[in-house]
Amino acid sequence: MVASEIRLSGSSFPSAGPSEFIMNGMKIMFTRLSLILVISAGLFALSGAAQAEGLKIGFVNFNRLVSESPQGAAAMGGLQEEFAPRQRELVAMQTELQERQDQIQRDIEVMGPDERRNAERDLRRDERELQRAAQELQEDSNLRRNEALGKLQRTVLGEVQSYAAEQGYDLIISEGVAYASQEIDLTEQILAGLKAGFAGQSSGE
Numbered sequence: 001m002v003a004s005e006i007r008l009s010g011s012s013f014p015s016a017g018p019s020e021f022i023m024n025g026m027k028i029m030f031t032r033l034s035l036i037l038v039i040s041a042g043l044f045a046l047s048g049a050a051q052a053e054g055l056k057i058g059f060v061n062f063n064r065l066v067s068e069s070p071q072g073a074a075a076m077g078g079l080q081e082e083f084a085p086r087q088r089e090l091v092a093m094q095t096e097l098q099e100r101q102d103q104i105q106r107d108i109e110v111m112g113p114d115e116r117r118n119a120e121r122d123l124r125r126d127e128r129e130l131q132r133a134a135q136e137l138q139e140d141s142n143l144r145r146n147e148a149l150g151k152l153q154r155t156v157l158g159e160v161q162s163y164a165a166e167q168g169y170d171l172i173i174s175e176g177v178a179y180a181s182q183e184i185d186l187t188e189q190i191l192a193g194l195k196a197g198f199a200g201q202s203s204g205e
Helices: 013-046 048-052 062-068 072-109 113-167 188-205
Strands: 058-061 171-173
Touching: 058 113, 062 113, 062 171, 072 113, 072 188, 113 188
Parallel strands: 058 171
Antiparallel strands: none
């Protein structure tokens, strides 16, 4: 029988879609990035020795930089636009298979053995094709998502590093710390830089 929804790795593809894959990928990638930054420097930044040295320390919220930056929105929008036609095609295939299954169930009492066997065989064949197409879409979307996230990561890190160098910061940390005061939170400033850079690129196109 055809399931009422396509199952992909334990999740429903029509309800999840490329946008959820993208955002999940962003959270995973930037969580790992944040942990690396904190492990390498966070503890030292919060130690008494760091304060004694007079280090200039800042904090950034990478999740906000990803979700609120125009670069992040553009990355997600581009992937959604790229894969939406294939997703719609899969949903149409699924709907057509469900309708055929319902038709077989309604006519099963009046169908001859050969007709019934052929109808069920064709249904199973097309269901396998649907699952194959769904798997290919997931693999392709994952690949493109990782490419887009890599580019976005480099852009965000570049903006953080540029801001730190221009403003004379010795250390900028991210998620994973127990507390960061508003006085050292640089998220708004770096987000403004990302927006300005995106606007400049858009006007130059």
